[in-house]
Amino acid sequence: MSTHKPVRIGVVSTANIAREKVIPGFRTTPWLEVAAIASRNIDTAKTAAVALDIPVAHGSYEALFADPSIEAVYIPTPNDSHVDLTLAAARAGKHVLSEKPAAMNAADAERLAALPPGIVYLEAFMVRFHPQWLKTRELVRTGAIGRVAAAQSFFSYFLDDPANIRNKPENGGGGLWDIGVYPIVTARFVFDAEPKRVIGLIELDKTFGTDVLTSAILDFGEGRHLTFTVGTQTVPHQRVNVVGSTGRIEVVIPFNAPPMQETVIRLDRGTALGDAKIEEITLPACDQYGLQGEAFAKAIRGVEPLPYDYRDAVKMMKILDAIVESGKTGRWVSL
Structure with missing residues (x-):
């Protein structure tokens, strides 16, 4: 068991992969606490929060990014939104675990160079x-x-x-x-x-x-x-x-x-x-999603740095x- 305080993570959208694979995986590690979920529709967010036993539901992604209790976010939205949402979350001070692929193309991925210093970023290759x-x-x-x-x-x-x-x-x-x-x-x-x-x-x-x-x-x-x-x-x-x-x-x-x-x-x-x-x-x-989430959280807590950052995503x-x-x-x- 970790003696570190778990990282409070919010989930950006109610995508199937989040509900069926990643959130259950996050719950296999003491390093993470799934503390909030967001949707562009508050009723959808509330329904998912109840079904998944998540304490807080937000009716917009922006509201999740502005939540001061959230330290990091997981982004499983459509591929064309990954970079914009990553940068928006990072500018709000949130660490980011983004679903693969990180971007639509290399030029899109290179925009991740604008991530603020101190933000932990990981493209979600759980394998x-x-x-x-x-x-x-x-x-x-x-x-x-x-x-x-x-x-x-x-x-x-x-x-x-x-x-x-x-x-x-x-x-x-x-x-x-x-x-x-x-x-x-x-x-x-x-x-x-x-x-x-x-x-x-x-x-x-x-x-x-x-x-x-x-x-x-x-x-x-x-x-x-x-x-x-x-x-x-x-x-x-x-x-x-x-x-x-x-x-x-x-x-x-x-x-x-x-x-x-x-x-x-x-x-x-x-x-x-x-x-x-x-x-x-x-x-x-x-659970490979749990292991990925744990590595992400350990990097946030300064326990063990990640071997991958946005530059790895650009290469891909x-x-x-x-x-x-x-x-x-x-x-x-x-x-």
Whole structure:
């Protein structure tokens, strides 16, 4: 248990991810106290507050930012609003945990350079705090699979509802922005490097205008490649393989790891095909949203600094921009 006073955090909007995943995750750690929730409609905010047992409801985001009892905010609004809301909250003195992606493009993300001094900012990539990814990176770093060469990722779901925000390009919808970020961020995490160039292939929905199938190759240099495919009108599936010269690591549920359940990664030394000699490594039960929130709160309390800030978000947006440009031109794009 922490001897530090928990950080009082407010939630900006009643988005599904906040209600169903992040708020329950926050409540697994003593470092955070979910103290308020806001909506642009006070009745919506009050209904959510009652359902989620949150003591304070605000009828506007501005009211939440002005609440002197709130130290930090979590922003799960549509992608096109992330930067504006982040800056508004930060100017009101609130630390910010913003949902991914941080912005609509790199130029939008670069506006985060205006964050006031002393504000803790984190783009919400919860996977970087999950034990299965920490273990995967440890295995790579210690040479368990030899010289690391490639990561292969697949992530998909089926969603054809035209009213869903993820099918609206003006709000930053589409597979690359919604889930393509995960193969990229985990490869950056495991390789401990940034890509040098990318090439992408993008299929757009003729009605929505969003990408429904995107594949890309990211060249990290030194013989390291990420290849990934993400789809939003494809059977739900996710899997990651990290392959080296003497073995591979398979992350079975890489991105939506079930909360408070053990997870498994599989280490294959390559001595027999068909997984005949594979070793399963079980990681302890946890909630990755809770672990992310705890790291955020510890940084606010000055206990342990975060390894990521807004500059990491700018790097991510530059990669997405390059994949989009490559999808249009059919050429490699350097970063």
